[in-house]
Amino acid sequence: MRPALCVNCKTERALIKRPKNHEKLCKACFIAVFEDEVHHTITSSRLFSPGEKVAIGASGGKDSTVLASVLKTLNERHNYGLELVLLSIDEGIKGYRDDSLETVKRNAVQYEMPLKVVGYDELYGGEDQVVETIGKKGNCTYCGVFRRQALDRGAKMLGIKHVVTGHNADDVAETVLMNLLRGDLARLSRSTSIVTGDSRSEVKRSKPLKYSYEKEIVLYAHHKKLDYFSTECIYSPEAFRGSARGLIKQLERVRPTAILDIVRSGEDMARLVPGESKPSCACKGQAPGALASAEDDIGGCGSQNGRTPGNEMAAMDKRLRENEAHEGLEIDVAKAMSESKTGSERQRELPIRGGHGDSKPRQVLGNCKRCGYMSSQDICQACMLLEGLNKNRAQIQI
Amino acid sequence: MTDSKSAAGDCFTKFIATKCIKQIGILGKETRPPPSTTGGPPTGTRRYLLGLSLGVSSTVLLHLLNENVEFQLAKGRNAPFDLTVVHVDTSPQPPSSSTTSHTQTAAETALAAYRARYPRFAFHCIPLSSSSSSTSTSTSTTTTSSTTTAAALLQGATTSAASRSDILRTLTRRALISAARAHTCQALLLGHSTTALAELTLAEAAKGRGFALPWLVHDGPAPAPAPAVGGGVGVGAGVGDGDVDRSSLGLRGNGDGEGEVGAGTGSLEDAGAGASANGGGEGSDVDDLTVLVYHPLRDALRKELVTYASLVSPPLTDLIPPDHPHKTKNGDAPPAAAVVSHKDLSIEEVMTRYFAEVEASYPSVVANVARTTGKLVRAGGTEGCALCGMPLDEDGDERWRGELGIQKETATSGVGGTGGRLCYGCERSTGA
DSSP states (O other): OOBOTTTTSSSOOEEEOOTTOOOEEEEEHHHHHHHHHHHHHHHHHOOOOTOEEEEEEEESSHHHHHHHHHHHHHHTTOOOEEEEEEEEEEOOTTSSHHHHHHHHHHHHHHHHEEEEEEEEEHTTEEEEEHHHHHHHHOOHHHHHHHHHHHHHHHHHHHHOOOEEEOOHHHHHHHHHHHHHHTTHHHHHHHTTTTTEEEEEESOOEEOOOTTOOOHHHHHHOOOOOTTOOOOOSSSOOOOOHHHHHHHHHHHHHOOOHHHHHHHHHHHHHHTTTTTTTOOOOOGGGOOSOOBOOOOOOOOOOOOOOOOOOSSSHHHHHHHHHHHHHHHHHHOOHHHHHHTTSEEEEEEEEOOOTTTTTOOEEEEEEOOOOOOOOSSSSSSHHHHHHHHHHHHHHHHHHH | OHHHHHHHHHHHHHHHHHHHHHHHHHHHHHHHHOOOSSSSSSSEEEEEEEOSSSSSHHHHHHHHHHHHHHHHHTOOOOOEEEEEEEEEOSSOOOOSSSOOSSSSOOOHHHHHHHHHHHSSSSSEEEEESSOOOTTTOOOOOOHHHHHHHHHHHHHHHHOOHHHHHHHHHHHHHHHHHHHHHHTOOOOEEEEHHHHHHHHHHHHHHTTGGGGGGHHHHEEOOOOOOOOOTTOOOOOOOOOOOHHHHHHTTTTTTTOGGGGGGOOOHHHHHHHHHHHHHHHHOOOOOHHHOOOEOOOOOTTTTTTHHHHHHHHHHOOGTTTSSSTTTTTOOSSSSOOOOOSGGGGGHHHHHHHHHHHHHHHHOOHHHHHHHHHHTTOOOOOOOOOOOTTTOOOHHHHHHHHHTTTTOSSHHHHHHHHTTTTOHHHHHHHHHHOO
16 A cells, blocks of 8 residues: 655655644644644734744743744744743742753753743742742642743743743633533633733733644654653642543544634634623734733643642532522512512612612723732732631641 | 322422423513404414424423423413424435335334324424435425435535534424424424533534524524525524434434545535525515524423433333433433444534533533523624524634634635535534
């Protein structure tokens, strides 16, 4: 049997079956196609502007290593005019991130990019025990919230207003299904945008690999012989995320395009969420001004998720059931009243305090009262978590 | 012991019936006949069409509707609605000879048992894959010509189990809505349980139809028939009826589409042609009829319906054909056979397996999925997809084009501009 030829160049032998659509490609064509698609994403979403300083959130893992490599290649090939910097977070725990940080340091040399490593101690002051606890906690919530903030703050230290992360199509699809399962439309809407961070916020975040399959990222890293630290997170993911991840793997086996189809569905549904109407890319001339709030970014971190109790689905199920039980006991007073006054004498409507009637205002982005970081709550997630940690510590000391 | 057990059973059947009747009541208000022009009391009866897949959920719905009618009649009132029951037979039909109905299909045999048990209602069987429109036994020209389209599509473009199942669902739903229009019914009733709606939500999201989800999951009007060339009927529907789908799953394994690859765009043209032929045949008054699509069992879990079916006397499970994928004897969740090859699975089957597990442990999470989707708003212009009939998403398509690198004007090139455009999800199922 003659070996199949690459469907793209039709001269070389096909070596790679693309996970995305099962096209058979040769090595050179695969790398070219992969890069072209990222380039398309970048240009169609107008992610960058010439001369922009961009920090690459680098963990040493495959996603961020491929991101750094591809951005360097495209920046030179297409003259983006970007100033690329590697930004890495050091959780400050001995033996916890040493190996991956070493990888990032080598990447900095390989890609001739400056590297900035930001330590938690730098960000959260001298509270050693807190820093240590964050590192040890190692679960999705802590990992996600603190690393996200740490990237932003690190970027601010460097005077950089744009952080790119290695989130891939699998991550986005996973988040879409997870938020559908959790019934969280607000997050569904926000997590699909390629750029997050309000125009008011100081640092915007984007994910140029949003449409790249995890499997293709691995292939790209393999065939480009990239130097990355391959480790799977030892912790099981948060229950909803884990459930969604398992489902996506199955769907991908049934139909490889399903991952992208979910991303597409997620983007479309984001526009159908009441009160949210923004395209996730800058096509059709829309200025990339109305952006998703950054604090509800995609969350998770690819393969590096954290330990959680694992009972989130059960907890939510219980909560929902309790709500249902209570629903029967509720009486819609307003409705009952309006029904009772359908007679000839109509009472004057009393003004409702707040003036907005029944529509509760949507979350509005402000700043945390403690640390000044952007937040839609009075106190940002990181400060809330820190507070919890401090409380626990006090108890232990007693 | 037996007394208390049957008492508990009574309670449970009432519990399920209440959930259904509540939704029927809501629909009743929506379909209140207009006051007569002479100023008298409203005349005319509500007319509903029930899509019967011969699965558990739609059988339960049929039983509950029958109970409701009997209850009203026993009280000396008029029947609250007229019901027509339609089963879309998706099993491959033998090439019909010129003489019709010489052999009974499995579906006809099964329907006979339903007819005997519910003589009050009219039952129709529409063969979906009948290759010849002239020999179809269905009752209207509209549905007849849509079956021609169906045959063309099924023979043409379905290369994988996932695509095949998707197109069958789409055509089944389309045929049901056409049938509702042809019978001048105000509403199409579907047997979706909460679980089926959750499955539908995630399955359609996984097939790239997130934009159409509110049209598929909410109760409300079906999208208007596309004002395509020739005023096509038969395109006023969308994908996915979790229950009807059960029957389409039954087709899996019957003739793999592997040998019939290609011809994607060709069959799309057939779809357009079939649609316009419909428009010529029927009066436009039928086109204009708004059909509401309702899911009266949306508040009941599938496992609850399975239990209900076994509690009714005689059990409804006796009616359900033995080879039906969701036939269960003991009221347990359908036994999930070991997955031999993922290639032979459809996306719907993956979802069914997934939600069977979630339903067992976290039923409220299942219910919450359907509820959440209900909050999305319906959007879309007047133009509908030529296959599933769902509104097209102009903004999304424009933004997405090229994102894949594999979508090089696939569908638009063949059918372009003549009202034959496909939505993203249907492009996927017909072209991939």
